[in-house]
Amino acid sequence: MSTSYPILLFIPNLQQGGAERQILELMTRLPDRFAPTLCVYEDTTHYAEYLPSGEPRYNLRVRKMGPVGLSRLVRVLREVRPAILHSYREKANMWARLAAMLEPVPIVVVSFRNRAIHPIHLVSEPVLSRVSDRVLTNSIGIKHELVRFARVAPEKIQIIHNFIDLDKFQPATGEQRARARARYGLSDDDVALLLPGRISLQKHQLGLIVSLHHLVRRGLLRQNIRVLLAGRERDRWVVGLLPRLMSLLDVDRNTERLGPIDDMVGLYHAADALVMPSLFEGLPNAVLEAHACGLPAVVSHAANVDGLVIDGESGFEVPTFAHRAFAEAIARIVALPREKRRQMGLHGRQHIATHFSVDRVLGETTELYDTLLAEKGLA
Numbered sequence: 001m002s003t004s005y006p007i008l009l010f011i012p013n014l015q016q017g018g019a020e021r022q023i024l025e026l027m028t029r030l031p032d033r034f035a036p037t038l039c040v041y042e043d044t045t046h047y048a049e050y051l052p053s054g055e056p057r058y059n060l061r062v063r064k065m066g067p068v069g070l071s072r073l074v075r076v077l078r079e080v081r082p083a084i085l086h087s088y089r090e091k092a093n094m095w096a097r098l099a100a101m102l103e104p105v106p107i108v109v110v111s112f113r114n115r116a117i118h119p120i121h122l123v124s125e126p127v128l129s130r131v132s133d134r135v136l137t138n139s140i141g142i143k144h145e146l147v148r149f150a151r152v153a154p155e156k157i158q159i160i161h162n163f164i165d166l167d168k169f170q171p172a173t174g175e176q177r178a179r180a181r182a183r184y185g186l187s188d189d190d191v192a193l194l195l196p197g198r199i200s201l202q203k204h205q206l207g208l209i210v211s212l213h214h215l216v217r218r219g220l221l222r223q224n225i226r227v228l229l230a231g232r233e234r235d236r237w238v239v240g241l242l243p244r245l246m247s248l249l250d251v252d253r254n255t256e257r258l259g260p261i262d263d264m265v266g267l268y269h270a271a272d273a274l275v276m277p278s279l280f281e282g283l284p285n286a287v288l289e290a291h292a293c294g295l296p297a298v299v300s301h302a303a304n305v306d307g308l309v310i311d312g313e314s315g316f317e318v319p320t321f322a323h324r325a326f327a328e329a330i331a332r333i334v335a336l337p338r339e340k341r342r343q344m345g346l347h348g349r350q351h352i353a354t355h356f357s358v359d360r361v362l363g364e365t366t367e368l369y370d371t372l373l374a375e376k377g378l379a
Contacts, residue, residue, distance in 0.1 A: 171294030291348030
């Protein structure tokens with residue numbers, strides 16, 4: 001009779017975001033020898049279509065983690081008795097390890113998914129990482145930050161990249177593109193530039209507006225250039241300032257805020273190129289998805305630390321916070337013939353398929369689990 005290893009996956013919530021979808025991708029793809037169940041502490045669920053029946057099985061039902069949430073998480077550990085506790089995101093990582101100190105778990109794995117780690121976690125990580133069997137991240141940039149600022153031992157960190165489902169994220173057929181563009185009111189002559197991501201300091205929508213203003217001053221922001229901003233509101237001051245800056249810098253006629261979008265594939269099918277001027281990133285899912293859908297990309301260096309975009313082949317990389325240079329890269333991508341943009345996007349898809357396949361990411365994760373189980377004498 002084969003052994004089934006219970007795994008408790010812990011994340012704050014299932015709001016729209018890269019880490020949230022990645023944990024569900026992992027949960028639904030693990031081999032049968034693993035028995036994963038999901039625990040959250042907030043009631044936000046965006047990715048309902050990814051959820052297995054009955055999940056999340058555990059909801060701590062607290063707005064913020066504290067003594068009440070911690071005691072409830074400890075009770076969950078006592079009930080599930082997981083062989084592996086695997087948490088995602090900084091807050092969940094901290095509370096998962098505190099709970100494991102109170103209710104020991106054989107294997108504790110944590111995942112950091114973004115840069116600019118909060119000072120509280122930078123201070124606590126040197127201690128908490130000692131009670132972690134592995135500290136996972138999806139980007140070399142995050143690893144450098146964990147080693148340099150959080151003083152995590154390099155040998156404890158492992159990079160495992162994100163899943164990208166190439167069967168779901170595919171280039172549009174002519175019919176799919178026409179249907180998607182009609183949904184967003186795009187004509188055949190429009191050039192649609194897409195920035196998907198929460199409205200925040202990190203994604204730097206404000207910087208994109210400044211870059212577009214450089215094009216206005218040079219007479220290059222034609223009426224048929226449409227900029228689509230898709231994503232939930234995150235940083236209130238950015239949300240409040242964004243429309244004012246759009247109007248002040250005379251780019252509001254070219255720019256549209258879409259809010260959160262459920263059908264991301266359809267949105268990529270409507271677009272002509274991705275733009276991502278982020279100030280810091282882990283491994284940006286939007287770049288993976290856009291390339292998988294055959295879109296070229298203009299990205300800051302911060303969004304391309306892991307080499308998702310091949311400069312000059314699948315898009316253009318620009319120094320971070322270089323608004324004039326970003327404007328020039330936008331002008332280059334817009335000026336290209338449609339067929340050339342399509343070829344660049346297909347180069348991007350091939351690169352993603354080669355280096356970020358589902359089989360590779362899943363294989364690295366299950367190999368890690370099996371290795372840790374063997375080290376603990378559980379396998």
